[in-house]
Each structure stands twice: as structure tokens, then as C-alpha cells.
Amino acid sequence: MNNNSHKKVLIDLIFIIIQIICIIGLMLTGSIDFMRMAITDLIFWLIYMIVEYKQKWIIPIYVRIVVMLSIISNVYLGELFFLCHFNFI
Structure with missing residues (x-):
């Protein structure tokens, strides 16, 4: 495994x-x-x-991090703290 593969695995584990x-x-x-x-x-x-x-796709790490942050922010901020359910305007 090269250095990018180690980074991907670490980022995936943190996300999980x-x-x-x-x-x-x-x-x-x-x-x-x-x-x-x-x-x-x-x-x-x-x-x-x-x-x-399996398909040996290569997706840049910054794209991977952006996708993970959007999923985490939706779950953590939106659903766990109900920030998506309030109208602040």
C-alpha cells in the first residue's frame, strides 16, 4: 500500500x-x-x-473528505441536534 492508500484507510476508519x-x-x-x-x-x-x-477507482482524498464531511454534518448537526428542522429566519 502506498501513502495515499494508508490515508484513505485512515480517513475511512475515522468516518465509520x-x-x-x-x-x-x-x-x-x-x-x-x-x-x-x-x-x-x-x-x-x-x-x-x-x-x-474492486474496481480500482482512484478518487482524490479531498473529494473523499468533502463527501464525508457533508454526510457527517447532515447526521450530526442536522439530525442529532435538529438544526435542519428549525427555521432561523
Whole structure:
């Protein structure tokens, strides 16, 4: 594995851990519907990782990080703290 592969694996592991923590937080708050959405996001990413490995796709790390941050911000800020459900205007 080259240096970029190590970075991808580390970033993927951090993402998976953060998603699991968010899923547990959603479960503890009783947000079952949102928990299902977070689980779906995680499953999608795991399937994507497998396809990426098998097809030998090369996606830049910055694109990977942007996608992960958007998923995490949706789950963490939007669903766990209900920031998507309020109108601040």
C-alpha cells in the first residue's frame, strides 16, 4: 500500500467511527427514523469502499473528505441536534 492508500484507510476508519457514534446518539435520543437514515449512509459508504477497491477507482482524498464531511454534518448537526428542522429566519 502506498501513502495515499494508508490515508484513505485512515480517513475511512475515522468516518465509520464517527458515523457509529452518531447512530448511537440518535438511538439514545429516540430518533429511530433519523437513525435509519444514518445507517443507510454508513451502508452506502461501506458498499462504495468495496466497489472502489474492486474496481480500482482512484478518487482524490479531498473529494473523499468533502463527501464525508457533508454526510457527517447532515447526521450530526442536522439530525442529532435538529438544526435542519428549525427555521432561523
